Amino acid sequence: MGKSVIGKWASPLAVLALFSLGLPQVSAAQADAPKSAPSDGKASPDAAGKAVCSVRVIHATANGTDFDARLEPLRPQLKGQAFQSFTRFALLKQHELSIAGGASQNFDMPGEHQGVLAYEGRADASGKHRLRLRLEIQDGKAKLLSTKFVINDGGTVMQAGLKYDKGVLVLGITCRSAG
Amino acid sequence: MAVADDKLQRLFDNELPSDEAEALRRDLSDEDLLKLEALAELSETVRGTVSAEAATHELDLWSSLADKLPQQSPAQVIPLRRKILRRTTAIVSALALAASLVFALRPGSPGDSNCEIEELEVVGTGATVMKVADERGNDTTLIWFDHQEEDEWESL
Numbered sequence: 001m002g003k004s005v006i007g008k009w010a011s012p013l014a015v016l017a018l019f020s021l022g023l024p025q026v027s028a029a030q031a032d033a034p035k036s037a038p039s040d041g042k043a044s045p046d047a048a049g050k051a052v053c054s055v056r057v058i059h060a061t062a063n064g065t066d067f068d069a070r071l072e073p074l075r076p077q078l079k080g081q082a083f084q085s086f087t088r089f090a091l092l093k094q095h096e097l098s099i100a101g102g103a104s105q106n107f108d109m110p111g112e113h114q115g116v117l118a119y120e121g122r123a124d125a126s127g128k129h130r131l132r133l134r135l136e137i138q139d140g141k142a143k144l145l146s147t148k149f150v151i152n153d154g155g156t157v158m159q160a161g162l163k164y165d166k167g168v169l170v171l172g173i174t175c176r177s178a179g
Numbered sequence: 180m181a182v183a184d185d186k187l188q189r190l191f192d193n194e195l196p197s198d199e200a201e202a203l204r205r206d207l208s209d210e211d212l213l214k215l216e217a218l219a220e221l222s223e224t225v226r227g228t229v230s231a232e233a234a235t236h237e238l239d240l241w242s243s244l245a246d247k248l249p250q251q252s253p254a255q256v257i258p259l260r261r262k263i264l265r266r267t268t269a270i271v272s273a274l275a276l277a278a279s280l281v282f283a284l285r286p287g288s289p290g291d292s293n294c295e296i297e298e299l300e301v302v303g304t305g306a307t308v309m310k311v312a313d314e315r316g317n318d319t320t321l322i323w324f325d326h327q328e329e330d331e332w333e334s335l
Contacts, residue, residue, distance in 0.1 A: 077311040077319050130293070137324075142334035145306070145324050148298040155292025158311070161324035 049179040051119040051131055054172075055095040055107050060086035060160070061167030070094070074172050077158060086167065098178070104134070111164045114138045115171065120148070122177065129153035131175050137162065153177050182211050191218045294320035300335050 058071060060083060068091045071078060078089050095107040097117060104118030116136040123132040130150050137145040137159070144162075151157055153176050160170040182190075182203060189195050190203055207215075257265075296308055301324050310318035 076313050077321070080311045082309055082311045082321055082323070128293075132297075134298075142302070144302050144326065144335070145322075146298070146300045146335055147296060147322060149320070150295045150297060151292045151320075155294060156313070156319050157292060157294050158319055158321040159324065160321060161306070162326045 049177055050098055050100045051133065051175045052178045053097045053099060053117055053175040055097060055115065055117065056091055056172040057093040057095070057109055058170040058172060059090045059092050059110070059164060059167055060170050061088045061165070062086055063166065064088035066090065078170070109137070109169060111162070112139065113162065117173065123150045129177055131177055133175060135159065135173065151175065181208055182206070184214070187211055187214055188218070191215055291317035292319055296320065296322070302335060
C-alpha cells in the first residue's frame with residue numbers, strides 16, 4: 001500500500017507553514033532593531049525629503065451614537081476598548097500637511113489649542129522606511145505635550161485626552177514620506 | 180414389466196423429467212423397488228466411505244498456491260487513526276500556510292506603524308501610552324494625555 005499524497009507532504013507542509021507564520025514576527029522584530037539613522041533627529045532637508053501628514057481632529061463624546069463616516073479608516077481603533085467610554089465620534093477638522101525635513105507646521109485645534117507637527121527626518125531601519133516626527137500641543141504659550149516618535153512610512157499614531165465640550169479631542173496622525 | 184436398469188438409475192438420480200418420473204414410479208415392479216432400495220444403500224455406503232477418507236487427508240491449497248505467487252514485500256499497514264491524523268495535519272498545515280501567505284503578501288502590507296515613542300513630556304499628572312488594534316490586527320500607538328482643567332496655566 002502506497003503512502004497517500006497528502007500524508008507524504010504533511011511534514012514539509014507543516015515546516016513551511018510554521019516558517020511562513022513566523023515571517024511577520026521576524027519582520028516586526030527587524031523593524032525594532034537599532035536604527036542606522038542618526039539619533040539626533042536632525043536629518044538634512046535634502047536627505048529627508050518631506051513628509052505628507054494627515055491630521056484628523058476628532059471629538060469623542062458619550063452623547064449619541066453617531067459615527068462620522070469620514071472616520072472609517074480609524075473605526076477599529078475608535079471602537080476599541082481604549083475609547084469604550086465614548087459612543088459618538090465626529091471629525092471636526094482634517095489637516096493635510098506637507099512638512100519639509102527639519103521643518104514644522106502648525107494646525108488648529110478646538111478650544112484655543114494649537115498643534116505643531118515637525119518632521120525630523122528619515123529613521124530607516126532594516127530596509128523599512130521610517131519617519132521621525134515631533135508633536136506638540138500648545139495652549140496659547142503654554143506647552144501641554146511634547147513627544148518625539150518614529151513610525152513606519154504610512155503609519156498612524158493617535159493622541160487623545162484633551163477635554164473639550166463634554167468630551168475629549170482625539171488626534172489621528174498618518175504620515176508618509178514624499179520626495 | 181421390469182424397468183430398464185439405466186432408466187431406473189436415472190430415476191434414482193432424479194434425472195428424468197417430472198412427468199416421466201411420475202409415470203415410471205406408478206409402473207415400478209417389486210423387483211424395481213428392490214433395485215432402487217439397493218441403489219440407495221450403495222449410495223449411502225459410498226458417501227460415508229468418501230467422507231471418512233477425505234477427513235483423514237486435510238486439503239491445503241494455500242501452501243501450493245503461495246509458492247506460485249510472485250514475491251512481494253509486506254504491505255505497510257497504517258492504523259486508521261494515524262492515517263486520519265496525518266491527513267488532518269496536512270490539511271491544517273496547508274491552510275495555515277495559505278493563511279500566512281495571504282497575511283504576509285496582502286496588498287499594503289506591512290501596515291503596522293511600529294511606532295516607537297522616543298520622548299514624551301506632558302504637564303499635569305502624566306500620560307499613558309497604549310496599543311490599539313487597527314482593522315488588520317496591527318497595533319496603533321495611542322498617547323492618552325488626561326488633561327485636567329487646572330493644567331491650563333501650566334507649561335512644560
